[in-house]
Amino acid sequence: MSIEIKNVSYTYTPKTPFAQQALKNVSLTIAKGEFVAVIGQTGSGKSTLAEHIAGLLKPSKGQVCIDGVDVNEKSPKAKSARQKVGMVFQYPEEQLFAETVYEDIAFGPRNQGKTVEEVDGAVRRAMEVVALDFATFANRSPFQLSGGQMRRVAMAGIFAMESDYLILDEPSAGLDPKSRDTVFEQLMEIFRSRQIGIILITHSMEEAALYAQRILVMSHGELCLDGKTTDIFLKARADLTQAMVDVPESVKLTSELKEHGLAIEGVPLTKDELVTAIKKAKGWN
Amino acid sequence: MLTDITLGQYYPGNSFVHRLDPRTKIIATFVFMVTIFMAESALSYGLLLAFVLLVGLVSKISMGLLIKTIKPLWIIIILTLGIHIFSGQGEPLWSWYVFHITREGIVLGIKMSLRLILLLLISSILTLTTSPIVLTDGIEDLMKPFKRVGVPAHELAMMMTIALRFIPTLLEETDRIMKAQIARGADFTSGNIINRAKNMLPILIPLFISSFRRADELALAMEARCYRGGEGRTRMHQLSYGAADYEAGFIMLAVLVIIGFMKWGSKLCSLIS
Numbered sequence: 001m002s003i004e005i006k007n008v009s010y011t012y013t014p015k016t017p018f019a020q021q022a023l024k025n026v027s028l029t030i031a032k033g034e035f036v037a038v039i040g041q042t043g044s045g046k047s048t049l050a051e052h053i054a055g056l057l058k059p060s061k062g063q064v065c066i067d068g069v070d071v072n073e074k075s076p077k078a079k080s081a082r083q084k085v086g087m088v089f090q091y092p093e094e095q096l097f098a099e100t101v102y103e104d105i106a107f108g109p110r111n112q113g114k115t116v117e118e119v120d121g122a123v124r125r126a127m128e129v130v131a132l133d134f135a136t137f138a139n140r141s142p143f144q145l146s147g148g149q150m151r152r153v154a155m156a157g158i159f160a161m162e163s164d165y166l167i168l169d170e171p172s173a174g175l176d177p178k179s180r181d182t183v184f185e186q187l188m189e190i191f192r193s194r195q196i197g198i199i200l201i202t203h204s205m206e207e208a209a210l211y212a213q214r215i216l217v218m219s220h221g222e223l224c225l226d227g228k229t230t231d232i233f234l235k236a237r238a239d240l241t242q243a244m245v246d247v248p249e250s251v252k253l254t255s256e257l258k259e260h261g262l263a264i265e266g267v268p269l270t271k272d273e274l275v276t277a278i279k280k281a282k283g284w285n
Numbered sequence: 286m287l288t289d290i291t292l293g294q295y296y297p298g299n300s301f302v303h304r305l306d307p308r309t310k311i312i313a314t315f316v317f318m319v320t321i322f323m324a325e326s327a328l329s330y331g332l333l334l335a336f337v338l339l340v341g342l343v344s345k346i347s348m349g350l351l352i353k354t355i356k357p358l359w360i361i362i363i364l365t366l367g368i369h370i371f372s373g374q375g376e377p378l379w380s381w382y383v384f385h386i387t388r389e390g391i392v393l394g395i396k397m398s399l400r401l402i403l404l405l406l407i408s409s410i411l412t413l414t415t416s417p418i419v420l421t422d423g424i425e426d427l428m429k430p431f432k433r434v435g436v437p438a439h440e441l442a443m444m445m446t447i448a449l450r451f452i453p454t455l456l457e458e459t460d461r462i463m464k465a466q467i468a469r470g471a472d473f474t475s476g477n478i479i480n481r482a483k484n485m486l487p488i489l490i491p492l493f494i495s496s497f498r499r500a501d502e503l504a505l506a507m508e509a510r511c512y513r514g515g516e517g518r519t520r521m522h523q524l525s526y527g528a529a530d531y532e533a534g535f536i537m538l539a540v541l542v543i544i545g546f547m548k549w550g551s552k553l554c555s556l557i558s
Contacts, residue, residue, distance in 0.1 A: 017297055056464045087468040095465040097490035107487065111470025143494070157469060 001032040001067055003053055003085075003165060003197065008062035010048055022048040024221040025062070032164055032197045037208035037229075039201075040218030041244040046201045047090070049218065050167045053199065055082035066165070083112060086163035090170050092154035093147065101127075101145075101153050102138040108161040126160035129186050148179035155183065159190065165197040166190070172207065184211060205248040209233060209269040219243035234267050250274040296413040301529060302344035303414045307423025309530040313537045314411045320544050321403050329547045330399050336540055337406045344414050354409035355402060362398045369394030417449035419522075426524055439515025447503070455496070462491050 010023040022045045030036055038046045051057045052064050055071040055078075064071050069081040086108075089095065098104035102123060109122040127134050130152040137145075142153050155171065168187070172180040188211065191198055202208055208215055208229070215232040217225035217240065224243050225236055232240070233247050240247060250268050257264055257278070264281050268274035297303075302310070317333075324330050341351050355362070373390020380386075412420070425442030432438050463473070466487045473484055546553070 051464065054464075054468050056467060083470060085468075087465075089461065089465045089468075092465065094495055095462050095487075095491050097487045107466075107471075108469040111472070161469065 001164070003030040004063075004065040004068075005029070005049075005052065006063045006065070008049075008052055008059040008064060010052065010057060011060050014060065022221050023052070023059070026221075026223045027062075028216065028223060028226060030165075030197055030199060033195045034214060035191055035198045035200070035212050036214045036216060037200045037202055037212035038216045038218060039203070039205065039208055039245050042203075044218040044243075045221040046218050047169055048221075050087065050169055050199065050201055053165070054085045054087040054167055056087075083161070084164045085167065086158045086161050086165070087167040088155055088158050088169060088171055090173060092158070092171075093142075093150035096142040096150060096154055096157075099141060100139050101132070101142050104142050104153060105157045105160050108157055112161060122160040122162060123156075125162075126156040129159055129190060130156045131182060131186065132156065148175055151175060151179070152183070162194075163196070165199070167199045167201070169201045170203065171200075172202070172204065187211075205233075205246050206250075206270070209248040209250070217243050217245060229269065230267050233269060295416045296346055296350065297416075298345050298414065300343060300345045300414070301533075302340060302410065304529060305414075305533055306524055306526050306530045307415050307419045308427055308524060309526065309533055310411055310415055311420075311423050311427060313533060314407055316537050316541055317407050318404060320541050321400050321407075323541075323544050323548050324400075325548050329544050330396065333403055333540075333544065334399070337403055337410070340410055341406070344410060346410070346413050350413070351406065351409060354413075355405050358401070358405060362401050365401060366394040366398045369397050418446060421445045421449065422520075422522070422524060439518070443515075451499070454499075455492070458495060459488065459492060462488050 005026055005028050008023055008026045009021065012018075012020045012022055026045075026049060038049065040046050048057065052059055053066075055064070055066075058072050066081040066084055069077050071078055071082050096104050098107060105123045105126055106119050109119045114122065123138075124134055127137065132149065132152055137149075137153075142150060145153065151171075158166070171183055171187075175183065184207070187198070190196065200207070200212060212229055215225070215227065215229050216223060217232065219242070225232055225239055227236070233251050237247060246252075248269055250271055250273070254264055254268055254274060254277070262278070262281050264277045266273075266277060268277045317337075321333060324333055341348065370386055370390045371384050373385075373387040373393055375387040375389040377385035377387050378391075415423070421442045424445070425438055428436060428438035428441065467473075471484060471487055473481065473488075475481075476484065
């Protein structure tokens with residue numbers, strides 16, 4: 001049960017003066033039940049990679065397999081393989097179209113060919129996950145909601161498909177801190193309860209450090225680093241600088257504190273871990 | 286997907302044709318179009334075709350790309366050819382039922398389709414070698430004299446610029462929304478016409494909403510930068526004619542005179558003598 005990307009290359013508008021190679025010979029495997037963060041500069045090929053996994057772009061070279069099935073074949077098997085991947089695009093609220101919140105969330109599950117009862121169940125579950133009260137919101141127009149609520153409706157529309165793998169392209173961009181935390185709490189809830197594979201594309205190192213077990217670093221269309229979160233942020237700082245990405249603030253702070261003689265144990269990647277580590281080093285418990 | 290279409294079709298380069306003033310290119314294109322309709326003999330058609338291909342060669346546009354611009358209209362070209370072949374006057378070479386093919390018909394058909402091809406080629410060369418923004422600058426400048434009679438030259442040009450500017454943006458957006466809905470299992474390729482039209486709604490509604498939002502934002506941004514129409518506005522890139530423009534103008538005029546002479550030359554000679 002995994003996503004396998006084998007030697008994938010992709011060029012936008014080939015054979016014109018605008019041709020641009022967005023992916024260069026990328027190979028990787030992501031297992032179901034893994035939470036992976038993809039980081040890298042703007043234009044490094046993160047989104048292109050995501051669209052390949054979702055079967056929305058056909059690689060110029062190479063192969064994308066989901067649970068052993070090539071997603072770019074023209075068979076019913078490949079179609080159902082593609083449906084195993086759900087994708088939350090950047091600014092997903094821009095894809096809302098239906099008259100009511102309920103109809104919009106039901107669009108995906110209906111296309112999957114679920115029965116009326118199954119669709120209803122999926123919509124209710126998805127709305128619960130994104131903390132939208134069914135009675136209050138189901139019959140409202142999605143266009144009358146606030147930005148944060150619209151984002152949650154749009155995400156519910158993808159969660160309702162209950163896919164085995166979920167790709168999220170900067171789900172927190174443009175959200176206030178509170179909505180951001182809610183979104184991630186809900187995401188972690190799905191991750192834990194259903195053991196799906198999650199691929200998070202993000203510019204925030206804090207988000208990557210907080211939620212992901214594994215980090216992929218993209219640079220100029222190439223996969224330049226791939227490893228456990230702690231390994232990447234602690235051991236590969238030089239490579240990260242080369243790829244033009246930062247380390248989380250807490251990692252920076254830790255190394256400064258260490259330079260100034262504070263003996264911090266372990267590797268605090270997140271804010272909370274750092275606070276505990278400082279307290280311990282100072283003996284403040 | 287959609288973004289693979291190179292719309293607006295500007296093919297960047299730095300050839301003689303690319304560097305010409307847009308006004309020269311627009312006027313020359315019009316003169317050439319007039320010349321096409323003056324051509325009569327096979328020789329003059331041959332000359333015009335050679336001229337277009339030469340311009341294409343000088344502009345360093347790949348011939349493949351140039352030929353591809355004819356593709357969208359090939360049905361019309363074939364139709365023109367067919368209609369003329371079967372409706373020509375004169376001695377039939379071949380008859381069947383009410384259909385007669387005559388020598389005159391074949392000749393006329395070939396001429397008419399050649400005219401279409403020439404028109405297509407020359408206008409493609411214009412759009413391929415001139416960026417849309419420069420092109421509208423040229424159009425605005427050429428329309429200036431008509432301002433006196435109430436033609437809103439600047440406003441028209443600004444509208445064209447904005448429209449052209451947003452074609453790639455809209456295409457990109459359509460592409461993105463399409464992908465998002467495909468990821469939700471939408472199907473745009475099967476079913477009957479009514480169903481297909483209905484299936485387009487998940488793309489069209491978000492597209493409309495974002496277009497209105499974009500228009501609103503653009504209007505605000507323009508106003509924030511004190512845009513008040515063309516009144517008293519100066520330009521960053523002033524258009525000016527150079528030596529190349531006179532050369533191009535001279536060549537174009539020469540083509541016009543040669544083709545004109547081939548048509549009326551014999552009459553002119555007999556008038557003089």
